[in-house]
Amino acid sequence: MASYGAVPTNPDPAVEDEVESLRREEAMRRGRRAAAVIGLAGALVVACVLSFVHLPTSRTASPAMRTSIENMAEDEGKDAFLEPPRVIADASAEYVDVHLELGVSRIQVGDVSMHMRSFNHDFPAPTIVVRRGQTLRVMLWNKLESDANAGQAMNAFRRPNTTVLHTHGLHVSPVDSDNIYRSIEPGMHAHFIYPIPKNHPIGTFWLHPHYHGSTTLQSAYGAFAALLVEDEEPSSSKTASDVEVDEDHVMLVGWVDVGSGKRTDILEDERLSGSAMDVSLKPKGYASNGGFLAVNGRPNSTLTMRVGELHRWRIVNAVVDGVLRIVIEDDQACSVAEIAADGITYEAPRQVSSKHGVLIAPGSRRDLLIRCIEDTMVRSVLDADRGGVDEKILRYLGNGTNIAAGEVVRINVHGKTSNGSSKLESARSGVNLGSESGNTAEPLKDLREHEPAVRKVVEYTQGGPSTPKIEREGNKYTFYGINGQPYSPEIATLTVKLDQVVEWTIRNENCLDGSPALESHPFHLHTNHFQIVNVSSPNTGDYSPDFAVGDWRDTIAVPAPGNVTIRWVARDFTGPDARVNMSIGMGMGMGTGMSVDL
Structure with a gap:
């Protein structure tokens, strides 16, 4: 390779x-x-x-x-x-x-x-x-x-x-x-x-x-x-x-962390890499108290809408080490529908509630339709921030998963009536996704009834609380790998053939010290989308806050502990592909190469 x-x-x-x-x-x-x-x-x-x-x-x-x-x-x-x-x-x-x-x-x-x-x-x-x-x-x-x-x-x-x-x-x-x-x-x-x-x-x-x-x-x-x-x-x-729609907005959601000492801290990452770049903070000595969200480079921004307008939001989770859980604070102020994930449009819009919100793994994308009649706030939140949240969400993700919490955007609605008599129309009203969902690439057909030609296990290997750290150039790192092997550009550990239905079970179940996995590492496949055919966790059964079985994605949050089974077909491109983890774990070794052969 x-x-x-x-x-x-x-x-x-x-x-x-x-x-x-x-x-x-x-x-x-x-x-x-x-x-x-x-x-x-x-x-x-x-x-x-x-x-x-x-x-x-x-x-x-x-x-x-x-x-x-x-x-x-x-x-x-x-x-x-x-x-x-x-x-x-x-x-x-x-x-x-x-x-x-x-x-x-x-x-x-x-x-x-x-x-x-x-x-x-x-x-x-x-x-x-x-x-x-x-x-x-x-x-x-x-x-x-x-x-x-x-x-x-x-x-x-x-x-x-x-x-x-x-x-x-x-x-x-x-x-x-x-x-x-x-x-x-x-x-x-x-x-x-x-x-x-x-x-x-x-x-x-x-x-x-x-x-x-x-x-x-x-x-x-x-x-x-x-x-x-x-x-x-x-x-x-x-x-x-x-x-x-009336407006179409891109929302690149990033995380700015300065001086926290955590693995998302830009100062710490610069030090570990041996970088000579002067970050040159102003004000000098600034610390972000763990970090904050920035949408299109701006924290705490305000988006203006008119009453009843239908907007499309294209949300990209560019937080390198954090899941987003997007919620609208007031279900009476706005109606939200999810229409696409990772560039694949659903057959029908999915209504979004403030209790569940929209979960987005690092690197993944969601397209939402939103219609509002009152001012409100959009946040990425933890369970502790909102009462009554389905506790399954955190049990699925595991105690070690970082949810990038904070303010996403404020919504300011123009044209509100003085007596508050505006009626909130559903964001799904009049929306027909049939013609667009038919515009997906030919391989994206239901594979759940097809017998796979190949079945393989792709197991996340990771150091646990009592696993000794690995030293590299004087710095200590947690061990990460796939099927026991750290990433190497010289090795393609997975091989598939053109036009074969491939089934992989991605397992994120145990650490090297035998303790259960506590962190939901994302799974990302380059070049091809895959279909989710099963999910299993000892904490949440077959539940996932990220996807529905049958969905097509290129990036998902794998439960901690738990596993996800996917199927996909390589239809056209041969040579090296890559199946990688999109979190910091990939840079530390949790990734592998893959080759597609004739």
Whole structure:
């Protein structure tokens, strides 16, 4: 498998003029609110150098302007909800061309500012929109400083400035497109080319760095972007689906932890990796008391709606080590329906109550419809924060699982009647998902009645409370692995064949010291979605707050203790795939390679 790391990481000479143009453009920049459009091979490239600039663009730009930025920001003040601008190519364009710079910038998040690794000098990067049948071409320029003197040990925080891209959830080649075994070192630039299949699911995905050992340091602290797949024909509504809505919002939910000393603390992670980057906190000595949520880079923001409007929220859990449990405080103020998960649309909307909320594992996504008549608050909450919550949720997740708790967004409703007589209409009212749910890729058909050709157990191996720590480059780590083996890029421990129904049981049951698993590690499969066919836990039986049996996902929360059985079929791409854990555990060894053979 290591041979796949030999894919060239520098683009061909034809793009050298573009790189030089970008350097000149950067020298001319004044301030952070700028965007550049730079020519490449006869077509315009969106450089998206910085976000949140109001540009007079549209989805029906002239043929010469084949790629444009659509700004969706509601930038009415520092507390206003801020939508990332969108990179949108004309429907007739063959390519969506995007330039991303990975560099260090001073980012303001709430009351603190610090140096962070981010794309295009802002947090988060613009949202990328691509249609079925188009080809997404990303040129990544790594402008970070050398990390030759930083940590190098496998399965530890290491090489903090080396990177590669992962398109989380996209069904594209893991060799030619989404190849996480490439190594984009500081000072290098590389092309990533993603042909989007014409039968690709329509929905919400995301892009983030995925170099083994530096994923947390980059994707957890600002370097990520939402990625939306639309149908070939542009929709007449403001959403990338057949659901007519008044507003369509992306919500990239991240976690900012400074000075807590926990494994999510940016200062501690920088130290462990041997990074030379000066975080340069302002105010000096700031500590975040364990951390806080930031949506699109802003904590405690306010989203304005009008009475009765139907909004679509595309929520991405970009918290590297924390489950989100999204609840609306007042069921009488808003009606919420869940319509999609991990880019796969349900057959019918699912009503959401404030008691249960919406559980989202790290890396996973949820699409919600919401309609409100009164002001309210949206939070990610623990059981202790709300009386009457079904205790099964925490029993499913286990006592060691971190729920990233805090304020997600405040909802301010305009047009309320003075006597409060507005009637709350269901978010599901008039919504028909039938046509969109039929737009999923061919392999996404019910596999529960199919006899698997292969059955395998994928067992999480993890140190327990009394398991000795492992020392790597002077730092102590908990042991993590799959089927007893820590991750190695040289080894593909799982092999599947094309067009075979594969069944895996993912077990998260015991630690190495014999104690029961206490932490719900997420399971993520690259390239292909999988269908959940069974779930079992000694604490909660066949219950899951994350999914229903029969759902298709690319990322799930596995119970602690417990197991989940999935089925899937590799239909098209051969070569190395990857089945990885999306939490900090992956960087510490809880992951494995996989090969798809003819």
